[in-house]
Amino acid sequence: MERPRLIREDGLRHDGRRPDELRPIRVSIGVLNKASGSALVEYGRTKVLAAVHGPREIPQRHMLLPDRAIIRCRYHMLSFSTHERKSPAPSRREIELSKVVREAIEPVVMSEVFPRTAIDVFVEVINADGGTRTAAVTAASLALADAGVPMRDLVVAVAVGKVGGVLVLDIDEVEDMYGEADMPVAVAPSIGLMTLLQLNGVLTREEFREALKLALKGATQIYEKAREALRDRYMKVKVEE
Amino acid sequence: MERPRLIREDGLRHDGRRPDELRPIRVSIGVLNKASGSALVEYGRTKVLAAVHGPREIPQRHMLLPDRAIIRCRYHMLSFSTHERKSPAPSRREIELSKVVREAIEPVVMSEVFPRTAIDVFVEVINADGGTRTAAVTAASLALADAGVPMRDLVVAVAVGKVGGVLVLDIDEVEDMYGEADMPVAVAPSIGLMTLLQLNGVLTREEFREALKLALKGATQIYEKAREALRDRYMKVKVEE
Amino acid sequence: MERPRLIREDGLRHDGRRPDELRPIRVSIGVLNKASGSALVEYGRTKVLAAVHGPREIPQRHMLLPDRAIIRCRYHMLSFSTHERKSPAPSRREIELSKVVREAIEPVVMSEVFPRTAIDVFVEVINADGGTRTAAVTAASLALADAGVPMRDLVVAVAVGKVGGVLVLDIDEVEDMYGEADMPVAVAPSIGLMTLLQLNGVLTREEFREALKLALKGATQIYEKAREALRDRYMKVKVEE
Amino acid sequence: MSHTPSPAVITPRLKANTIANMLKRGVRSSGRTLTDYRPTDIVVGYVQNADGSALVRLGNTVVVAGVKLEVGSPYPDAPSEGALVVNAEFMPTASPTFEPGPPDENAIELARVIDRALRELKVVDMSKLAIVPGRKVWVVYVDIYVLDHDGNLVDASSIATLTALLNTTLPKVEVDELGNVRVDRSVRVSPLPINNKVVTVTVARTENVLFVDPDLDEESVVETKLVIAVSDDGRIAGIQKSGSGGLAEAEVLAALDIALKTGVNLIKTVESKVSEAASGHSTSTLN
């Protein structure tokens, strides 16, 4: 694949978005039957499913903590979710991202409510077009809410990139592959906490400040979408009852 | 290897057998010293050893059941048992056949007699010339009997194939490789139960009926051999005592 | 690499040593902070680190023994310690040598003093130039002493080789690769026990006798070095206190 | 080692007894008759990055299957034919009892049963999948993921697999003078060549009652299942008895009759969904 022109002459991006424009975001909550909670989150063509089991007891008792629940998390890609088929063995990238996603949701879970239990979060990337870890954080957070796990705030995430010298919001796979930097950020907006922050690429201090600002702006929009979806789900349930 | 002529002009098979004829069947019981029970079963050049340990306690207590013994079973091929050397790592085929063999013997074991124990069945394919899973079922069943595990019936097994358009009994490797269908069947004749049934290949409903009839006929002959071997073993022991 | 001349015309070895001459031996004790005991042992360019944790309780309680401590031992090579990069997966050689090193130190440890505990010995080969297993035994023994584990004697080890028809002491990698035989020996000199003895190569009975004599002579010299290092360490500690 | 499974704690014993008693009277808790199949909802082409895919809902069971075509080497004994690899994984999203990790014996058995049915019936025309005969061929990877488990995973998987294969298109390839192959997935040249069609139909046995398409609660009282692969022309393309029980000869023949009738209908459903999708009418998703 040849390097595409990432910023067009009219200042828009290769897919017609403005630099500070999100892809279409779709959120569905409670999509699975046998999980305690679940959510399907789509950022453009990126499609990520999260399911939560628990809080529950587990056979591996030595892992449990006396004063709070532990969170276990797996980030996993379906083999056909990527351009080249992904081998089924867990990659080092998946192992790292399982930790990164866990540490992004852990700060908002009120784990002290359920000591000696485990809350298991399984993230399945169904289709990958950039931003899978950020969609994963948003989906995981919604699946936890759907499971009734008490939380201090919702966490939502989005990546900012530097492509063709321009800082852009919610980069897709082409922008990630051919751009200069990728900075995923997760935020719990109401409590003002960043719970995921990575930078792959090189930025000056000033560029970083700008990028952070752009990420927080995008996150706020996703936060509204997520809360709306939760509200819809909650009201539907009320009506159905 | 070129495709051999599977059905000769005289209607006999490539090795001179009639369509409904078994290979020479040899059965030896109690061939190992340290196992609770063991049997060596040969269908022609196919040679399979089965050993039973137990009923016994095992360290993996979480597997055990309060109302009956569990059966654990491994079907395994020695590396030099096949034409091409078999890699030592368990193949998907071996994993499937471990389950298939276990589920073929499980219906006749009176596992309720030994709750909270495990009965372990190890099948080693020493030489493979077709029909290893059926010889394995027969050997496992005899090893269980030799171990004194109470059983509702013996299970014996044999495969029927469709080769050159003809249904034939107890197919060997050449017939399996170049034939159109392979249907292994395990039977507990006295209680009238089929405990293994697989079909690899395509048959019409009528062909299937015929194949099943042929399998049951072959199984009856093997059943007689097996019972005779047990009787011999038992009487020898009596005499030796 | 071409086969070098292992015994020069003047009767000395390729690196200038006499047949019965050790390489420079360096011993440092207590080099690590978080281990119960540690030692770094160098035989020429061969550099081996050993660390001991314990005696301690371990989660794998089923391994423990009611009347004494168990010893667990891993011999491991850093990937860049060898000429060709060593793959990180444990090799069959490392698995064998973990056992061989454990069985070389086990006879001198007074394991009955600490029943129901484990004493863990980790050997890391940092640079390999022949004699890593013998340096490992010496290092492990010193790390145990540094950890305060009561011992019947120190064990030290050295290899004798047959190169160019001559028996030589403390062979290095070139001599091992191009020589005719390699015989590592571990000795607890004060109690007169050989605790490791391997021969790779072919020797007559008489050659073997000679080789053994040479090994015991070399071991005695290493034993003195080791005891001296322990004395230094001990006295330094006294002074520091 | 294969071992006797622990009874899943999902269905309480009291409920299981009720289900078993109802089945003996020919009644199912869902209101289905013994030979009623659950409604199947099929989304053709669910995964954009797959070369073919399908999401299938069989009742509350959800399976996604995807096909990836990779350039590979042929087997020495079939130098001009493509290759087929079928894998299945039971995702931990599907059930609180599923652990993450490599496929267990149940997932492996499921994949191998579907693999054999595809292979024996020559569903994919392998002879048309050579790129450089003797050197480079298409390898057809079928990956099956169970996302939600409400029973009868094999049938749902086989339906998803057939749909995904019918949805698969071959990307454009260029072969340079050195024999190197370059794949351009953005251009699609033709559908995957298909000879025949197959699905499995599972018939379960509880005591002396046979019934089709068990749901998860029903599976808690099932000791034996027959998984029967059925071809579009009504032949038997594979059988797998599964579970720790046995069957009498008459039961096997009765199960076959149920399966043949049901299977041919299921294939028709798949075909109509695929042609709907081809003409642009597929819309549903996982929600």
Added chain:
Amino acid sequence: MSHTPSPAVITPRLKANTIANMLKRGVRSSGRTLTDYRPTDIVVGYVQNADGSALVRLGNTVVVAGVKLEVGSPYPDAPSEGALVVNAEFMPTASPTFEPGPPDENAIELARVIDRALRELKVVDMSKLAIVPGRKVWVVYVDIYVLDHDGNLVDASSIATLTALLNTTLPKVEVDELGNVRVDRSVRVSPLPINNKVVTVTVARTENVLFVDPDLDEESVVETKLVIAVSDDGRIAGIQKSGSGGLAEAEVLAALDIALKTGVNLIKTVESKVSEAASGHSTSTLN
């Protein structure tokens, strides 16, 4: 699966509380200020069989890094470039809590953070590592072993890695007419080509206090760390937030400022150690 770690039992709770209370008052048990980095001791070329190596002591943390150059095949999309592989292992010698076995998520994260910083900043000039362009290239294996763990393993590892790379020399190669490559490690033809330099600086957060380079006792009270990769020209070459907490925006910016200042100095220390060693003055060892 990643899971909430158990609190390490290394540091008793009472001591941890003391440490936390002191930090809140801007004081550290070691006497360091919040922005003081521990002394770093660097042995350049510690391992003779490596193509480049370094032993680094950061306080009582000890890390050895080594570089091995192997002949390999290039990636199809970069046929004239070398390749880089970074691995890290936490050795059981380093802590009673480390188990032998394949790298856990912490070791993998550490290796990947360093790998990305090297890659994004193009530290090694990959374009100069082709041997037979399109066929054979140098693969640069960086292996990092933590031997003693007294906190801040990432920074110690990144310092050891940079030093080892700067210490690396390319062996002589001969290519015969068939394209076979023979490596002669006894002859060294040139240093590994280096474009830029990078180290990481870790800033830890306890309640509302930020401090640099936590030791092991301090790590027992740390919930969140920012690992910041800093280039020799003072840019940010990577960030990784780690730990089960979060940070406010202002904290992130403050941490950056600490890191940029510290990182540039650390790189200068490495450079001077490497040139000392090149002129033959390095002597220290592990004892």
Added chain:
Amino acid sequence: MSHTPSPAVITPRLKANTIANMLKRGVRSSGRTLTDYRPTDIVVGYVQNADGSALVRLGNTVVVAGVKLEVGSPYPDAPSEGALVVNAEFMPTASPTFEPGPPDENAIELARVIDRALRELKVVDMSKLAIVPGRKVWVVYVDIYVLDHDGNLVDASSIATLTALLNTTLPKVEVDELGNVRVDRSVRVSPLPINNKVVTVTVARTENVLFVDPDLDEESVVETKLVIAVSDDGRIAGIQKSGSGGLAEAEVLAALDIALKTGVNLIKTVESKVSEAASGHSTSTLN
């Protein structure tokens, strides 16, 4: 990690004490003297699909060894030589204490001891195993399976290995113009070229008593064993001390003398069994 093994519960302590006391008086429960070897029963060519094989019974210990010849690539440093790979597995059939799974340290040690003896004594003439020199050679896989464990697995395995190698024949090969090799196992062209012969003899030590060929009960009181590889011309072709004890110098020399005498005789037994089999007189089987 290697760890101190738990004492096998197979032999009750009382019985073990009796055995130890008898041994101290030079008496063995089987009636053997300290230097008596158990009878060995050898079936040459036990496995039809192997290229060479043997079933060996040493007392009640049963081992089957098989040789498979596969076409492979030579090592770069020995381009015209074949390769040898020796594996051993302790099958769960052999003892209630053996678990299925990859070989443990005991099986690996056993395989490596036999491998080294074969290699150091150049038992197989590797220089005659090139098919296309520099490109294709025979790889000789020796696989050893312990089927029944009544002590002294190494010696039984070494006897089975030597017999299987002497029973091995090379299949016909055809090399086409492209250098591809086709093997026709139905035609046998020559025996595997053998230079020398070797078996191991195990001498065990209990307190101050040395005795040969321990059975399983005797092994329960053995702390140290010397496994001594003996060549057909009476030289020592390898030694491995095994077990958690030690030996004095004089004991080692005494053990050697026992082994050299016994080993040469064992090799003669193998040779006569192999020539019997070649002339068609071998009949026994596993029953």
